[in-house]
Every structure is written in C-alpha cells, then in structure tokens.
Amino acid sequence: MEAIYTTEALATGAGRDGSVRTADGSFEANLAIPTEMGGSGKGNNPEQLFAAGYAACFHSALQMVARSQKKNIEGSSVGAKVSIGKEGEGFGLAVELEVIIPEMAHDEAQTLADAAHQVCPYSNATRGNIPVTVTVSDD
Structure with missing residues (x-):
C-alpha cells in the first residue's frame, strides 16, 4: 500500500478507563468502560x-x-x-x-x-x- 494519509493517536491512563487523543490534538476523548461491562459508562469507549x-x-x-x-x-x-x-x-x-x-x-x-x-x-x-x-x- 502506498500511504496517502497517516494519523496517530495515543491512549493513556488505564486503557478503557483512560483517555485518547490524536497527535495533532484535533480529537480527544475520555474513555470509560460501559456499564454493561461493569464500568461507569461515563466516557466513550x-x-x-x-x-x-x-x-x-x-x-x-x-x-x-x-x-x-x-x-x-x-x-x-x-x-x-x-x-x-x-x-x-x-x-x-x-x-x-x-x-x-x-x-x-x-x-x-x-x-x-x-x-x-x-x-x-x-x-x-x-x-x-x-x-x-x-x-x-x-x-
């Protein structure tokens, strides 16, 4: 494959209970385990x-x-x-x-x-x- 576009994201914290953001800072989200899986559900997954x-x-x-x-x-x-x-x-x-x-x-x-x-x-x-x-x- 000849790449046309490449992006990068970094997850930090406790995985599904951490956060994720793109290298350029254009997207950032707090993550949380869904309640159905025993988590708080107070974030994205x-x-x-x-x-x-x-x-x-x-x-x-x-x-x-x-x-x-x-x-x-x-x-x-x-x-x-x-x-x-x-x-x-x-x-x-x-x-x-x-x-x-x-x-x-x-x-x-x-x-x-x-x-x-x-x-x-x-x-x-x-x-x-x-x-x-x-x-x-x-x-």
Whole structure:
C-alpha cells in the first residue's frame, strides 16, 4: 500500500478507563468502560469510536460508488452498530451497517451498498476477521 494519509493517536491512563487523543490534538476523548461491562459508562469507549469511524468511512465509500455510477443519494445515511462479546478465551467484535438511501428502490440501494462494502477501507480491514452485515433500510 502506498500511504496517502497517516494519523496517530495515543491512549493513556488505564486503557478503557483512560483517555485518547490524536497527535495533532484535533480529537480527544475520555474513555470509560460501559456499564454493561461493569464500568461507569461515563466516557466513550473503543467500540463507539470504531462505530463512528466505520459509519463515516462507509458513507464516504457509498458516496464515491454513487458518484461513479451517476446515482443521486442525497439525504443518505449509514449507521454502524458495533458489538463486543466473549469469543473463546478473549473477546470479539461484530458489526451491523444500516444504509438508508431515500427515494431509491431497495434493490438498487442494496447494489450500491454492496459495492461500497467492496471498496470501504474499514470493510477491507475487517473482511474475514469479524462478522459484518450490510442492510439497506427504507427510511
């Protein structure tokens, strides 16, 4: 891979109960273990950050695919639901992506979503490693 952009983040403190910030200082968050996992829930967690990143990246990929096919996806959105759970001796992740493209037939929207799933960097990074489902919803 020939890198186009590289960023850096640093986590400090007690991991999931610490903080994270980017090297350029443009993003900073206090982290907390979710209440469902025995923590305070008074901060963000890595799964939320992953969900936000995946949703934004996938939406960008969807827009790129739509432009290349001259399709109008104005008002579209992508939601990402990230789950963490026990997997063997450790933990694993699963992702559900929900794509909404108003005013577009379901099958056409699913075709665009499937094409975006092939080019999205997050999808390429997770493919074969964790379960990812892509669903098109009608609003």
